[in-house]
Amino acid sequence: MLKDLRRYEHFGTPNFYSTLLKFISKHKNPITKEVVNKYFYGKTIDGRRGFRGAVEFAIKINVLVEDKGFISVDKGFYSSYVSSENLESFILTNFFLKINNSDYYSEIFNPDNFSFTHDSRKLIMKNTVFKFKYSNVKYFLLDFGFLTCDEENESRFYNVESKYLILLNVSILPEISKKKRRISVSEFEKSMEDRNKYGHEAELFVYNFECARLFNLKKPDWTSSHTVNKGYDITSYNFVGDLRFNRFIEVKSFYGDKPYFYLSENEYKTAGEIGKKYWLYLVNRKYIDQQGYEPIIIQDPYANIFSNPNWKMTEEKTYKFSQA
Incomplete structure (x- = not known):
């Protein structure tokens, strides 16, 4: 992917992408790449000129879709992208997902x-x-x-x-x-704990799991990659035909034969507020690399776990639940 784009000096700036998305979205029908390049010809944005490479890059990382010479905003990206405030996170996420295994x-x-x-x-x-x-x-x-x-x-x-x-x-x-x-090793382990080393692995697994569950026709939003206080990690859809996000997923990683997880006060409160739209995905690191493995999926944990005698809460403030 990057080899094809080496001849371009830059891939655009956040202000360029904000302008690009607004320009394309205002057209009801797909427009040609030539129309887009002509619109940006001679423009200076953030001190940059010449945005042909940025348009090609946007197509490569699935921000735009090109079909028979016409381009439009990728539906999955458009449904996740909300405003310029989180545009940087979405562009970066698309970039890393695209090149992760290259x-x-x-x-x-x-x-x-x-x-x-x-x-x-x-x-x-x-x-x-x-x-x-x-x-x-x-x-x-x-x-x-x-x-x-x-x-x-x-x-x-x-x-x-x-x-x-x-x-x-x-x-x-x-x-x-x-x-x-x-x-030191102990300092490193502490820093990794702070950054939720296992949490990232589990969230990436669930993100890909959701993409597959939706037959890659809908794109979930990896919410925690750009917002840290929502009370959930991934926003998704119950069904492919759903037009708006309606599945708010909190991802938890554990290891062993009995599932357990920790909840912050914010997560606990959010689960109660959202109710049936809140889903808990428990990912067992013991089996995460096994083909066909699926996480434990629990809808409305506030109703189905927090008052369930088969689960016990052993800590306050940050709550640990383990199967009895």
Whole structure:
């Protein structure tokens, strides 16, 4: 994917994508790529000019759909995208989902290209990994806030924004720690606990599970990747024909033969408020890699678990439930 786009200097900025989506959405019928490129010809947005590469990139990461020379906004993306406030998160999520299993991912997002700082515990990324052939990727990650400039080592490293760590393959984080030894094992385990190491793996599993359940005709919203206080992780649909999100999924990871999970006060309260639209997906790490594995799915846990004698609550504030 990235190889085809190397000739372009950049992939657009958040303001470009906001303008692009508004321009295409105001047309009732699909329009040609030439019409879009003509609209942006000569325009300057955020100091950038020449947006042909950005249009091609939008098609590659499934923000736009191209069919017989006509382009439109991807239905799944359009149903998830709400406003420019969360546009950056959605664009980044689409990008990482697209390249996650590609050779480019392993080349750019290789553990050798990252390290943890000793004092601030930030994850930093080498500037040299991008070189010339991936300079447009670097500008994209900077423009959308995945990377920020390191004040002390601006020419050598970039900081990885902590809220976007969830987009990285969770398997590379332990490798970074083992290689650099910038922090102790106990410190690393604590930092991984704080970032919900297993939670990311479980959420990615459920996201893909929901896509498959909906026959890839509807696209769920990975809510926790851009908003942290909703009280649920993924927003989805009960049926393919549903026009609006109506399944609000909280994902929990556990390991062993008996399911258990922790709930924050916010999650507990949200479950009570949403009721039957709130779903709990329990993912067993013991079986997550087995083909055909399905999570434990519980609708309306406020009614079906919280007062159920087969489940017991053993802690306050953050509630732990385990099967009796």
